[in-house]
Structure formats: structure tokens, C-alpha cells
Amino acid sequence: MGRNVSGAAKRATIIDVARQARVSISTVSRVLNERPVADQELVVRVRAAADELGYRPNAVARDFRRGRTTSIGVVVPDLANPFFTHVLKGLANDVRAGEHRLLVVDSGEDPEEEIQLVEQLAERCDGMVLCSPRMSRAHLQAVAGLDIPVICTNRSVAGLPLGTIGVDSAVGMAQAVTHLYELGHRHVGYLAGPQSSWSDARRREGLTSAAAACGMEVSVTVAGSASDAGFTRLPDLLREGVTGVLAFNDLVAVGALARLRELEVAVPGDLSVVGFDDIPVAAFLGPPLTTVSVPKEDLGRAAWAMLRQQMQDGEVASEQWLPSALVVRQSTAPHPKRLQSGAGRRDGRRAAR
């Protein structure tokens, strides 16, 4: 069945089915694509023949002929980063509902690799979503010239005909800063993200302007996007005498927390820590992390909605910004020197008392 004597499986084509069913290939195509066929007898014969031969249509041939692939491509800087995987979840859930499938590729945070992948993938997709692209503006422009709609997340592309959807990190950052200010902190540190990250620029911007507004001092050290960076760079800020630390993202905050534990600095007793993204483990850390929550799934959903619209209506490049909001958990508390009372609901295990 479907295999010839040599053992090398020779795959049945639509022609074989047609021959077997004693109809034309047009009829086979019609039956298999559920287009109206008058004679039910033919339908039955075709179905039987296809079954018998184990026929499965050649998807590449079909895509080729149809000129579309029913695939949506997603390019992500780093699949190991929980932030992206949650954006993906949002995307996947909604895409799955339709007739499209999602193809994901990881660019490894490499801008050159990224543009290459995008160009290759674009050839095989009906539309694409670029998550926080690291590539240069020039490359982005090249992407805009591709002949499929592309949505860009977390990156402003002023002037380029690309749908954009991102997180307004300024609000969340401002909330975080105000939160620390109200707790009495007057000098905070920022564990910055990768230099190529547009989001980091926005977060840093939001942080400095909010801090300036309430007259707080800010120290910055460049970390990265992974935990070990937070672990390594945290002491830089401690040396500066900060009493609160804001991290580029939760992963970095996790590293910072670990270092603080090692240094026996109590959180939040001696130092407050704020993350960003609100990844799942954030709520399970010790202490549960105060962080800026970002609607990651919504981001994915919105990207798909926008992409679908562009695929239908032709070219409609729009822009959309989703809110971020502070989630207060237990890694932040009053500045010990100013408001000594009630120093934390559950202070670190060796609060200096």
C-alpha cells in the first residue's frame, strides 16, 4: 500500500488517485478540497481511491500553486526568555483557532542572523511577527519592502510601513519609581538590559524621567537580559549606595535576588527590588517579586489581530500600545532609615535589627 517493491516508498500523487478512481485529476482536486461535485458516486470513488493509496497531498506543491502557505512566521530573539514564550502563547492560541499555523524561529539575539532568518522565513509565510527585533533600522526597512505583511512588537518604526504593537513601559516604570519614592527611597539603581534592546531604552527613559520628576537619584549599570547578569552586576549598585533596585526584567531581578541572598542583604528589609515583565516564577520567588506586569499574552493576541487585518485589508500600518502596571508583592518595603515602623510584612531572614 503506497510502497513499491524496492522498499523505497514512492509517494502517491493526485494523478495516481485519479487513475485509480477513473476520474480526472480536476475531480480529485475538487473532491479533496470539498468543492461541489454533483455526482456523489464520483465523490465516493475518489475518497476510496485516496484512502487506498494512502494519498496525502503535497503541501509544498499546493502552497506553490496557490501562492500562499497558510503559515505565519514569528521571529524571537531568545526562546529561552519567558517573556517571549508568553507572547507566543497568546499568538498561538488565537492563530490556532483559524486555519493558519505558527512557525517560530529563534535568532539567538544576533542582529545579522535575525535579518537573514527573516528573509528566509518570509518566503515561506503569509505574514510575520517580529518580536522585539534587534536588527538595525536599515534592515527593518528592508523587511518593510518584503511582500508580506509584517508586525513589529516592542520597537517603534517611525515612518516605516510596518504594523507596530508594543508595551508602554513608561507608565509601569513611573509607577514603580513612585512606589519606591513613597516608601521613602531616594536613591535607586537600574540593572540595564542589552544595548541593542529598544525596550531597554524605553524603560531606562521612563525610569530616569520619573525619578527626575520626584527628585530621586539614579545609578545605572549595564547588565543584560539573563539572571547571571543581574547576579554579577548587582554589587555595582550596592557600592553606589542605592536602597532600591529596578531590573530590566524579572530574570535579571532573579539574579540580583540571589546575589543579595549570598551577600546577606535582606530583601526587602535592607533593599527593595523591582522586576519587569511579571514572568510566572516572579510570584513564586522568595520573596515574591514586586514587578511591572506586562500583558504578554495580550501582546501576542493583538499582534495576530493586527496581522490578520493587514492580510485582509491590504496595507494598513497602524500602531498600538498596551499598558504596563506595577504589581506590588513582597520584595519592596519602606526604606529602613526613614520609616522604621512595620519593616516589611515578612522581612528577609536576617533583617538588621
Place this chain on the structure above:
Amino acid sequence: MGRNVSGAAKRATIIDVARQARVSISTVSRVLNERPVADQELVVRVRAAADELGYRPNAVARDFRRGRTTSIGVVVPDLANPFFTHVLKGLANDVRAGEHRLLVVDSGEDPEEEIQLVEQLAERCDGMVLCSPRMSRAHLQAVAGLDIPVICTNRSVAGLPLGTIGVDSAVGMAQAVTHLYELGHRHVGYLAGPQSSWSDARRREGLTSAAAACGMEVSVTVAGSASDAGFTRLPDLLREGVTGVLAFNDLVAVGALARLRELEVAVPGDLSVVGFDDIPVAAFLGPPLTTVSVPKEDLGRAAWAMLRQQMQDGEVASEQWLPSALVVRQSTAPHPKRLQSGAGRRDGRRAAR
């Protein structure tokens, strides 16, 4: 350039290039695929024409004609699970080196969805890697009938012509059990994984047989693969009176740790916890998690090596098992009732004394 008056970009084909360069399409194809062309003049003309028209070959047409896609598909139950993303990293790094690209899809832990995705993706790939497939054996058999090589990770497929590569979790589990036994624990609990998980079955098996070997009591409760499951189910084990807990994976352990913190049970002072997988945050937790380390990147690399071999040599279904090993950190300590001395290097903050 490449756009007609209507504004709808009409894409240049190889025929347009040939016409513009005043050569045959065969020559264009030869030049662009870097096959030998004697007359350098022609090469120059073709290159120029292609440039001018902004020609990019239609990848789908090429794949169709060539009968292969230079794409490798990977199917993963849940991209949000760090374990899989690390397997992916290993795969991606090595695949990237060659001329293939990696296409990843997430099945959402749904066996039915999974088989569908696999069948669709298989049509568009030269080979596939199935990570910890949740599908039934019957479906796996269908997969084995596909006409591209497929590698299966973390799932034994006895009798099926599928390359298999997995983690020998029995050793690691045995080490973990012995470790707890030597610390004086005599009754441990297991926070089990998803029922459809073959890995969970293996881990549970390894756990119970090792425990039986040294005469330990084991209580089991079914959790799942995410942190909230660990958080929710942990009390079941506490009620059974266990003094050590082994989790299906680190994510579940994270949830368990959080619940213990909330219940003010000191880890490792009052209770020891062991995870599985050794995901990055494991080392950064409070306390740093004792866990069974699995060579995730190696798993990906090995899968690619095996897949590549199968793609070259034709059908060679083999089997390979990678070791797992206990990594002792600070979430395990002597059973308090038996060996009171040195009750933990850094005990939980409110040890009941």
C-alpha cells in the same frame, strides 16, 4: 524598480531576469546557484539584472522543484517550559551551522493537536524532532510512516522505526533518593508530572525502585508540569508526613518551595526538596535548589546529529540515552529528627525550635 504602476508590487521572476540579461533562464539559474558558467560576461549580466529587478527567488517554487525544503521541524509540548527551550538551544546552535533552518511549533500539551501539527509540518520539512511527544502510540506509528526521518526525544518507541534519544532519569532519581536516604530521610513524597508524560512514568519508576531498594516509604500526588501545580499539591504530601519531597521538575519544585515559604516550613531545615532538570533559575532560588541535572543542550545536539545521519544514510533507527546526575545545592539537609547536628548550612528563617 520591481513595482508596476498600480502600486501592487509584481514580483520579478527568473524569466524577467533572463529577459533583462538577454540570456536563458537556465543560465540565470546556473549563475544564481553558483554552478560553473564559462562566460564571465554572462555572470556579470545576470547579477546586474537580478540586482536591478530586485529579484529574490521564490523559495516555495524552489523547494517544490527540488523536492526538499532545507527546513527542520521541531515539535514541543510547551514552549513556556524552560526544559524544552534549552533542548531547542542545543538543536538550534548546531543546525544553524549547516544550511538548514529550524521551525518550531508548540502543541500546547494537546495530543490531538500534536499529531495534526506533526503531519502538517512534516509536509514542509526534510526532517523532524519530536520533543517528549504526548501523542498515543498509534499516532506515533503513523508518524513513523511519514516519508521523512523523525527523531523522538524522551520517549521510547520500542519496535517503531524512529530514532530515539532520551534521558536516563533512573540514575539521577536513584542518586537523589540515595542522597535523601543518607541524610536520614525515610519517607519522601513525589509531586508527579502530567499523566501523558512518558518521562514522568520513568522518573516515578526510578524513584519507587530506588526507594524500595533502601527501604524508604514513598507518597505520591499528581501535580503537573507547572509551578502552580506544585504550589497546590504540596500539602497532600505534608499530610502524609514526608520529610523530603521530589518534584517531577524544577518548575513544580518552585511552586512547592513557594508554598512551603507560605506555610513557614523551613527548607531545608524542616523539609528537603529536590527538583529535576536543573533549569537556570534553580541555582538562583532561595534556597538554591538541589536537583537532577539533565544535559538539555546535549539532548538537542544529539538529536540533530542522529537526524542528520538518518537524512544522509537513509533509514537508520537507533537509540541513545544520556545520563542525568544529581546536583546538590542547598534545598536538602539532614532529616531534623535523626541528625540534629548542623541542621542546614543556612536554614529557613523560622526553623521550629
Place this chain on the structure above:
DNA sequence: TTCCGCTCAGAAAACGTTATCTGACAGCCT
């Protein structure tokens, strides 16, 4: 009865490549 129009399945064209085949021309040997 004749012709028009409609329905429906088969025939054939197209999609954009790559791979095979063909034929022209040049060089060499006899």
C-alpha cells in the same frame, strides 16, 4: 424541431523553479 444556455466533469494551462536534453561550435586527431 431547432437552437440557446446551463451544468458539470474532463482537458489543459499555469505557477517558478531546477534538471535534463539538444544542438552549435571549437579543437583535435587521423
Place this chain on the structure above:
DNA sequence: AGGCTGTCAGATAACGTTTTCTGAGCGGAA
């Protein structure tokens, strides 16, 4: 000088579909 061999680029045949075109058959209206 004639013929044989080899080289190289152009012509053309696939690849497996979907879609458009064609023509046969039939029913109804003039």
C-alpha cells in the same frame, strides 16, 4: 580536410497542484 569528441548555453521537460478553459449532454423555449 573530414570527422569525432567535448564544452557550453539555450530549449524544454518535468515537479504536483489548482484554476481556467472546453465541450458534451440535456432541458426548455421559440
